[in-house]
Amino acid sequence: MKLRNILADFSITQKGYIRSGVGLFFSLVFPLVLIGLFGLILGSSGSPPTLYVLDADHNSLGDQELLYLINETKAVHVAFVNGPSPSGFSGYLDQNGYSIGLLIPAGFGTAFLEHDPVNVSLIVNPGDAASSGAAIGAVQAAVNYLNLKAANGTPFVGLSMSQVGGVSYTEIDYLVPGLIGFAVLTSPMFAMVDVTSSYRKDGLFRQLSLTPLTRAEWLSAKVLWYCVITLASAAIMIGAGYGLFGARLSLSPSILPFLLVGPFMFVSLGMLAGSVAKTPESAAIIGNIISFPMMFLSGTFFPVQSFPTYLQVFARVLPLYYVIDGLDSVMLYGNGGRALFDLAVVTVLAIIIFLAAIVAFRWREE
Amino acid sequence: MDAIEVEGLVKTYGDLRAVDGISFKVPKGRVFAFLGPNGAGKTTTVEVLEGLRRRSSGAVRVLGLDPWKDGAELHRRIGVIPQEFKFFEKIYPREAIAYYASLFDVKVDPEAILKRVYLLDKADAKFDTLSGGQKQKLGLALALVNRPEICFLDEPTTGLDPQARRAIWEVIRTLRADGVTVFLTTHYLEEAELLADDVAIIHHGRVIVHGPPGRIVAEHGRPDRLRFEAGPELADYLRGHLEMPISASDHHVDVEIARPGDARRVFDALGQGSLPWDRFTVERDTLEDIFVRLVGRMDEGVLKPEGAP
Numbered sequence: 001m002k003l004r005n006i007l008a009d010f011s012i013t014q015k016g017y018i019r020s021g022v023g024l025f026f027s028l029v030f031p032l033v034l035i036g037l038f039g040l041i042l043g044s045s046g047s048p049p050t051l052y053v054l055d056a057d058h059n060s061l062g063d064q065e066l067l068y069l070i071n072e073t074k075a076v077h078v079a080f081v082n083g084p085s086p087s088g089f090s091g092y093l094d095q096n097g098y099s100i101g102l103l104i105p106a107g108f109g110t111a112f113l114e115h116d117p118v119n120v121s122l123i124v125n126p127g128d129a130a131s132s133g134a135a136i137g138a139v140q141a142a143v144n145y146l147n148l149k150a151a152n153g154t155p156f157v158g159l160s161m162s163q164v165g166g167v168s169y170t171e172i173d174y175l176v177p178g179l180i181g182f183a184v185l186t187s188p189m190f191a192m193v194d195v196t197s198s199y200r201k202d203g204l205f206r207q208l209s210l211t212p213l214t215r216a217e218w219l220s221a222k223v224l225w226y227c228v229i230t231l232a233s234a235a236i237m238i239g240a241g242y243g244l245f246g247a248r249l250s251l252s253p254s255i256l257p258f259l260l261v262g263p264f265m266f267v268s269l270g271m272l273a274g275s276v277a278k279t280p281e282s283a284a285i286i287g288n289i290i291s292f293p294m295m296f297l298s299g300t301f302f303p304v305q306s307f308p309t310y311l312q313v314f315a316r317v318l319p320l321y322y323v324i325d326g327l328d329s330v331m332l333y334g335n336g337g338r339a340l341f342d343l344a345v346v347t348v349l350a351i352i353i354f355l356a357a358i359v360a361f362r363w364r365e366e
Numbered sequence: 367m368d369a370i371e372v373e374g375l376v377k378t379y380g381d382l383r384a385v386d387g388i389s390f391k392v393p394k395g396r397v398f399a400f401l402g403p404n405g406a407g408k409t410t411t412v413e414v415l416e417g418l419r420r421r422s423s424g425a426v427r428v429l430g431l432d433p434w435k436d437g438a439e440l441h442r443r444i445g446v447i448p449q450e451f452k453f454f455e456k457i458y459p460r461e462a463i464a465y466y467a468s469l470f471d472v473k474v475d476p477e478a479i480l481k482r483v484y485l486l487d488k489a490d491a492k493f494d495t496l497s498g499g500q501k502q503k504l505g506l507a508l509a510l511v512n513r514p515e516i517c518f519l520d521e522p523t524t525g526l527d528p529q530a531r532r533a534i535w536e537v538i539r540t541l542r543a544d545g546v547t548v549f550l551t552t553h554y555l556e557e558a559e560l561l562a563d564d565v566a567i568i569h570h571g572r573v574i575v576h577g578p579p580g581r582i583v584a585e586h587g588r589p590d591r592l593r594f595e596a597g598p599e600l601a602d603y604l605r606g607h608l609e610m611p612i613s614a615s616d617h618h619v620d621v622e623i624a625r626p627g628d629a630r631r632v633f634d635a636l637g638q639g640s641l642p643w644d645r646f647t648v649e650r651d652t653l654e655d656i657f658v659r660l661v662g663r664m665d666e667g668v669l670k671p672e673g674a675p
Contacts, residue, residue, distance in 0.1 A: 009469040012457060019456035019492070202452040206418060210441050211469045 001222065005213050009221035017191075017225065022329035027229045028146050031179055031237050038175050038301065039245040049131035051076040051138070052101040054089050062110025066120070075134040076100070089152045099136040100130035115150055125204050173248055176241035177327035182300040183233040184262035185320050186227040188341065189270045189291050195222075196274025196361070197283035209363035211269035216358070226263040234259055249331045257343050258330070265350035269319070272357040299324040319353075322346045369394045369516050369547040370415060375424035377410050377571075384410045386571035392549060392564070394515075397542050399562035400551040401653075403661060407571040408551040409449065412520050415549065416467050429515060431666060441471065445514030449521045451505030455494040459485055459504050462493070466511040470515055474511055482540070483507045485535045499530025506537055516547040523557060535561060555654040572659050574669065576598070579653055586660060587651030589624035592632055596643040607635040620649065 017023050043128055048096050051070065057063050071078050084092035093101045103121040111118035124132035148154075197203050206216065234255070241247035263351070273290055277283035297311060299322035304312055315321045326342030329335040372452065377385040385407040391400040402408050413419040414426060417433035417440050426433060431440045453462055463476040480486040483503040488496060496504065502522060506518040509517055523531040532642070538561055541548055552558055558565050559579045566576040575582055594600060601614035604621060608631060611622045623629045663669040 003473065005469055012454060012461065012465045015461065016456045017453045035555065203448055204452060204454070205451075207452070209418065209437075210416065210444075210446050211466060212438065212442065212471075213469050298395055 001214070001217055006221045006224065009213060009218055010224050012227075013221055013225045017229075023187065023191055026190070027183060027233050028236060031183050031233050032240055034178055034182070035175065035232055035240045036244070037238050038179070039172050039241075048075055048077050049100060049128075049134055050079050050098070052079055052081050052093060052098050052137050053104065054081050054084060054086065054101065055104045056106040057104050057108040058106075062109035062112035063104050065112075066104070066108075066142055066146060070102075071140050071147055073138040075138040076131075080309075082229075093123060093125075099125040100143065102135070102139060102144040109128050112146070112150075115284070126265050139243065141244045171240060172245040173332060174328070175301070176237055176247050176249055177331050178300040178303075178324055179180045179237050180234045180259075180327055181262075181298060181320055181324035182295065183237070184230055184259065184323055185266055185291060185294055185298075185300075187229050187233065188222075188263045188266040189273075190224065190287060191226070192267050192270025192284050193287035193343050194276075194280065194303055196271045197277055197280040200282055202272075203266040205363050215361060215363055219354075219358070222271075223264045223267045226267050227260050230259050250334055254330045254336070254339060255327065256322055259344050261350050263321060265323075265346060267355055268350065268354040268357040272353060272360055275357060275360040294318045294320040297321075299328070316352075321348065322349070367394075368392060369396075369429060370398070371425070371427040372411075372415070372594065375411065375414065376422045377407075377414060377419065379420045383571055385414070387420075388571070388573055390556075390566050390576055392547060392551065394511055394547050395542070395545045396563040397538065397548040397550065397561050399558035399565040399567055400549070400568065401549075401555060401558055401657060403553065406568045408568065409415075409520055411549055411568075412549070416444065416518055417441065442512060443515050445509030445512065445517045447502070447505040447509045447517075447519045447522050449524065451502055453493045453501070453504065453508075458490045458492060459496075459507065460489040462504060463511060464509060466508050469566055470512040471629065473514055478551045479507045479510055479559040482510065483537055487593055497530075499526045499533070502526060502534065503528065506534065514546065516549060517541055519548065519550045521553070521559040521615065523552070523554065555652060555657055558577050559653045560636070565653070567660060568662050569664055574664055575656075582656060583651055583653060586656045589621040591622055591649040591651050592629060592646055594619045594621075594643045594646045596641070600641050600643055603639050603641050604635060607638070619643075634642065 001162040029091065050104070053067065055063050055067075067078055070076065081092070081101075086105065089101060089103050093099075103123065105118065105120070108118055108120065110116075113266065120143070121137070124135055126132060229327060238247075238251065243250065269290065273286045274283045277286050293314075294300075296302075298314050298318045299315065300320070304315045304321065304325075307315065321344045322345040326339045327347065329339035329342060368391045370390075373389050374483065374633055375385055376383065376387045388407070388411060390398075400408050400411065406599070410419065414421045415428055417428075417437035419459065421435050428440060429443055433440055437549075457465075459480060460476045463474065463479055467474045467476075477486060480489050482504045483509060483644075485500060485503045488500050493501065493504070506522065506539050509519075517538075522534050526534070530558055535557070538548055538550070545668065548561075550558070550562065562579060564577060565579050565582065567574045567582075575586065577585075598614050598616070598619075601619045605612050608621070610624070610628060610632070613620045621628075621632050660669060
C-alpha cells in the first residue's frame with residue numbers, strides 16, 4: 001500500500017464526486033432536509049397536549065384547587081374556553097379540532113366544600129389516544145387526591161417519576177444519531193454499488209489494473225473519501241439538531257470511531273453488492289434489497305425499542321443497528337461500555353465484509 | 367530478444383477455442399498489426415499479451431516477462447489503449463494525466479503529452495463532454511505517461527472520423543520513430559498497410575498469413591493490372607495482339623502486367639490501333655483484397671492456417 005497512490009486516487013475521487021453534484025446532494029443536503037422535516041413533525045408533539053376547560057362554576061375555590069392539581073401533573077397544559085354552553089361543549093371541541101376537554105359544572109365549588117357528590121365531565125377523542133391517555137391520567141389523579149383530602153386521608157404511597165437515562169429526551173434527540181446512521185449507510189452504500197458495477201461495465205477497473213494502483217489502495221481511497229463525507233454530513237446534522245431544534249446531545253470524541261468504521265463497512269458492502277451483480281441494474285436491485293430494511297429498521301427514524309419484539313430481534317442482525325445503537329450510547333446515554341460493544345461488533349463485521357468484497361472484486365478476468 | 371514472443375497460444379472459453387494455437391514474434395521498435403474479422407480472436411490475444419487474461423496454454427513472453435504472473439512489472443513498461451476508451455466522467459484530461467503520473471511515479475508535463483496527441487485544446491474539459499475521437503486521444507495520452515517500451519492499441523480508430531484517425535496514425539508514426547514497439551489490432555486494412563512493418567491476419571483464432579504487408583501482397587495478390595476505360599471492342603482488339611490475360615466488363619478492360627516490359631507492349635499495341643480509350647489506371651491488390659480472398663478460401667476449407675498439419 002502506497003500512500004501516494006491512495007492520495008492520488010482520493011483526489012480524483014473527490015473531484016469527480018463534487019463535480020457530479022448528485023452524491024453531494026444526497027450526502028450533505030438531503031440529511032438536512034430530513035432533519036428539518038422530522039424536526040418539524042416531531043417538534044409539535046414534544047410538548048404536553050392542551051386540555052380545554054369550560055368552567056361553568058366560574059372559578060370558585062374548588063375549581064382552582066382541581067385545576068391546580070391537574071396542572072401539577074405536567075401531563076397536560078390547561079387552557080380555558082369561554083363561550084360554549086355546557087351542553088354544546090362537546091360539539092365545540094369537535095368543531096375546533098380539540099381532542100380533550102373538561103367540563104366543570106355549575107355548583108362544583110359548593111358541592112366540593114360541603115362534601116356532596118359531584119361529577120366533572122372529561123370529554124376525549126379516542127382517535128387521539130396519546131392526548132386522551134394524558135388527560136384521563138391527569139384528571140383521575142387530581143380527582144383521587146381531592147377525594148382523599150375530603151376524607152381527611154393522608155397518601156401513604158407516593159410516586160416519584162423520572163425519565164429513562166435520568167434526562168428527559170425529546171424525539172429530536174433520538175433523531176440526530178439515527179439520521180447520522182442513515183448517512184453512514186446511504187452515501188457510501190449507494191455510491192459504491194453504482195461505481196463498482198458501472199466501472200466494471202465500462203472497463204474502468206481493467207484500465208486501472210494496468211496502472212500500479214492496487215485494489216486495496218483504490219478501496220482505501222474510497223473509504224477515506226466517504227469518511228470525509230460522513231464527517232461532514234454528521235457535522236451538518238448535529239449543527240442543525242442543535243441550532244434549529246435544540247437537540248440535547250453529548251458530543252464526545254467517541255462518536256468518531258463510528259463515523260470512520262461505519263463508512264469503511266458500507267463502502268465494502270457496496271463494493272461487495274456491486275461485485276456479485278452481473279449488470280449495473282441488478283447491482284442496484286441487490287443494493288436496495290440490502291439497504292432498505294436497514295434504512296428503516298435500524299433505529300434511523302424510529303427508536304428500535306418502539307418496535308414489536310420480532311422486529312427488534314430482526315434489527316439486531318442489521319449491521320447499521322450497531323452503528324446507531326453505538327451513536328445513541330455515546331450521544332444520549334453516555335453508556336461507554338455499550339458503545340464499546342457496538343463498536344467491536346461494527347469493526348468485526350466491517351473486516352469480514354471488507355475481506356469478502358476483496359475476494360469477490362476482480363480487477364481483471366481469468 | 368524480441369519485444370513479444372508468442373508460441374502456440376491457446377485460449378478457450380468453455381468449448382470455444384477463441385485463440386487456437388497462434389505463434390508470432392514482434393521485434394523491438396517495429397509496428398505490428400493484427401488483422402482479422404470481428405470475433406477472430408484479436409482482442410483475446412491482446413488481452414493475454416497485456417496480462418489482463420490468463421492463457422489456457424502456450425508460451426508468451428512480453429519484454430521477457432510472463433504477462434499474467436509478472437503483470438505488475440509489465441504494466442510499468444507498457445502502455446495500453448483499449449477499444450472504446452472510457453474514463454471518470456467529470457475529470458479533465460489534464461487531471462487524468464497528473465493522476466496517471468502520480469500512480470506511475472513519473473514526472474511529466476501534461477501539456478506536452480496532450481499536445482503530442484492533438485488534445486491540448488481540450489485539456490480542461492470534462493471527459494463526458496469529449497467526442498469519441500477526443501476520448502480515444504486521451505486514452506492514447508494516458509498510455510504514453512509511463513514512457514512505455516511497447517504500446518498496445520486495440521482498434522484505436524474504430525468509429526472515428528477521418529481527421530481523428532489521421533491524428534492517431536500520426537502519433538503511432540512518432541512512437542515508431544522514438545523506438546517504441548507498437549502492437550496494433552485493426553480491421554481497417556488500409557491502416558495496417560500504412561503503418562505496419564509486419565502484419566498477421568487471423569481468422570477463427572488462427573494465423574492465416576504473417577509477414578510484411580508488401581510481401582504478403584506480392585505473394586498472395588494477383589499481378590498488377592492496367593485498366594482502361596473503354597468498351598469490349600478494345601478487349602477484342604488487344605486479345606488479337608497480346609498474349610497477356612485480359613478481362614473486360616461493360617466499362618473497362620483489364621490487362622495483367624505480370625512481367626517487366628508488359629506495360630510497354632500494351633501501349634505499343636494501342637498505338638498501332640486506332641480504337642478510342644479514355645483514361646487508364648494501375649490496379650493493384652490491397653491487403654483488403656487479399657484478406658477477403660484468404661478469409662473466404664479458409665472458410666471454404668481450401669486454405670490451411672499457418673502451422674496446421
